[in-house]
Amino acid sequence: xxxxxxxxxxxxxxxxxxxxxxxxxxxxxxxxxxxxxxxxxxxxxxxxxxxxxxxxxxxxxxxxxxxxxxxxxxxxxxxxxxxxxxxxxxxxxxxxxxxxxxxxxxxxxxxxxxxxxxxxxxxxxxxxxxxxxxxxxxxxxxxxxxxxxxxxxxxxxxxxxxxxxxxxxxxxxxxxxxxxxxxxxxxxxxxxxxxxxxxxxxxxxxxxxxxxxxxxxxxxxxxxxxxxxxxxxxxxxxxxxxxxxxxxxxxxxxxxxxxxxxxxxxxxxxxxxxxxxxxxxxxxxxxxxxxxxxxxxxxxxxxxxxxxxxxxxxxxxxxxxxxxxxxxxxxxxxxxxxxxxxxxxxxxxxxxxxxxxxxxxxxxxxxxxxxxxxxxxxxxxxxxxxxx
Numbered sequence: 601x602x603x604x605x606x607x608x609x610x611x612x613x614x615x616x617x618x619x620x621x622x623x624x625x626x627x628x629x630x631x632x633x634x635x636x637x638x639x640x641x642x643x644x645x646x647x648x649x650x651x652x653x654x655x656x657x658x659x660x661x662x663x664x665x666x667x668x669x670x671x672x673x674x675x676x677x678x679x680x681x682x683x684x685x686x687x688x689x690x691x692x693x694x695x696x697x698x699x700x701x702x703x704x705x706x707x708x709x710x711x712x713x714x715x716x717x718x719x720x721x722x723x724x725x726x727x728x729x730x731x732x733x734x735x736x737x738x739x740x741x742x743x744x745x746x747x748x749x750x751x752x753x754x755x756x757x758x759x760x761x762x763x764x765x766x767x768x769x770x771x772x773x774x775x776x777x778x779x780x781x782x783x784x785x786x787x788x789x790x791x792x793x794x795x796x797x798x799x800x801x802x803x804x805x806x807x808x809x810x811x812x813x814x815x816x817x818x819x820x821x822x823x824x825x826x827x828x829x830x831x832x833x834x835x836x837x838x839x840x841x842x843x844x845x846x847x848x849x850x851x852x853x854x855x856x857x858x859x860x861x862x863x864x865x866x867x868x869x870x871x872x873x874x875x876x877x878x879x880x881x882x883x884x885x886x887x888x889x890x891x892x893x894x895x896x897x898x899x900x901x902x903x904x905x906x907x908x909x910x911x912x913x914x915x916x917x918x919x920x921x922x923x924x925x926x927x928x929x930x931x932x933x934x935x936x937x938x939x940x941x942x943x944x945x946x947x948x949x950x951x952x953x954x955x956x957x958x959x960x961x962x963x964x965x966x967x968x969x970x971x972x973x974x975x976x977x978x979x980x981x982x983x984x985x986x987x988x
Contacts, residue, residue: 606788609671610852615660627846628660657834661845665804668852670820672787673800678820679830680845684783684803685711686838687817691801692748694832695777695825698724701746703738705762706731707755707960709781710948732760732961733891738767742774749774752781753790754896757944757968758961759883759908761892764899768796777825783807783935788859789901798822806935807905809851810858814844858937858973862905865979866971870907872980878917878987880965881910906934907969911987914964918943921967924986927978934970939979942968 604612614625633652635641644651652658662680670678681687692715696702704716706729716727728741732755742749749771753762764780771778779799780792786807792800802808804816817840819829833839840848863886870884882889885896886903896903911917921943922930928939932948942948944962957963971979 606672607856610668610855613664613668613671615664625661625664625846625849628655628842630659630842631655655842656837656839659839659842659845661842661849662840665816665840665845665849665852666818666820668849669787669802669808669818672791672852673782673820674791674793675800675820675826676823677826678818679826679833680804680840681817681819681833681838682840682844683815683838684801684805684817687801687803687819688712688781689715690833690836690838691779691799691819691829692720693836694829696720696723696725696747699745700725700748701743702727702748702750703741703746703776704729704749705735705751705755705760707758707760708750708752709756712781713960731959732758732762735762735766738770739774742770742776746774746776748779749776750779750781752784753899754784754885754904754906755961756784757906757908757942757948757966759885759890759906760961761885761890761896761900763892763895764790764792764795764797768792771798772796784904784906785900786855786859788856789863789904790899793821795899799825804848805933807859807862808855808935809848810855810935810937811851812933812936812938814847816840816844816848859905860902861973862935862971863902865973865976866905866907867903868976869969869971869979869983870903870909873907873909873983876984876987878912879909880912883908905971907971909967909969910963911965911967915943915945917965918967919946921986922946924988925982926985927974927982928969928986934968936970937973939972939974939982940970941983942970944968 643649666678666680730738777798780797782800783803799821801819873879874882884907928941931940949962
């Protein structure tokens with residue numbers, strides 16, 4: 601199946617059929633696996649043969665899900681985790697030693713920021729942040745002990761776009777491990793490995809599941825790096841559950857068709873918001889007004905499902921908007937079939953000072969809208985009445 605198209609790989613990458621000749625992959629809810637004899641057991645543990653030993657190491661459902669993401673991203677290997685943050689933490693913890701340094705875009709997911717600023721410094725691992733708009737000066741942040749270059753694109757929640765090709769060249773020039781969080785785009789819209797990424801991480805909880813049901817994470821990329829991540833995870837235990845892997849593998853069968861409609865709806869929502877008198881600013885990668893529109897067109901198939909917009913009236917304007925919402929959900933998740941609106945300044949980023957929020961592009965009236973799969977006219981009608 602080497603030359604199959606994306607949608608075909610997502611549907612036809614499956615574990616071997618059992619003696620029951622099932623059409624759809626069954627659930628393998630087992631903690632462990634058995635061996636034929638002493639030699640089979642010895643050879644399996646010595647990794648002289650490829651065999652499932654224990655579901656913390658590998659499981660048929662988890663392998664199927666991982667194999668799909670590996671093929672979709674154009675990677676060599678991968679490992680799946682219980683959550684997106686387990687994937688991010690385990691990847692860094694595997695690759696970094698005390699005294700190492702990370703260069704990261706400042707706009708990163710809140711829990712990733714907490715790893716960089718609260719936990720890694722305990723182990724003498726430092727992080728230098730650059731702003732998305734200051735990308736051309738990223739080399740000034742690289743030190744002799746820099747090991748990893750890390751970024752998200754599009755960023756959360758400010759929807760900035762970073763040029764993957766440019767950062768891939770910088771990483772290669774300075775011999776850095778280039779890691780990209782591709783959660784907002786999914787492998788369907790963007791494949792960072794094409795642009796020089798060594799590793800790609802996802803929170804599979806978002807668009808990959810797409811229905812707000814289960815948690816999951818995955819890291820894919822270079823075989824040598826994934827091997828080390830696998831050994832770390834095998835010993836520390838952040839493995840994905842077989843049930844969640846089974847759900848997520850099913851979700852991947854409809855990823856392309858779902859993401860297409862998400863993006864179609866999101867563009868219409870962004871165009872509506874751009875023309876609304878109570879909206880000051882709209883950020884969506886495939887709006888011509890986006891400062892990085894040309895880069896987005898170069899590296900993304902479509903613009904994704906998240907629209908960020910600035911409501912007039914600051915924090916009170918944002919709270920008032922949330923209070924008036926009727927159909928859309930108020931939730932911290934994104935990438936769901938249901939449209940979700942969040943006001944970061946009064947919720948997810950409320951503990952930051954105004955200055956800290958502004959540093960990462962979270963202004964007082966910023967709203968993040970994860971556009972779902974409802975009829976787009978109904979989504980727009982709800983946003984319209986809430987904007988007043």
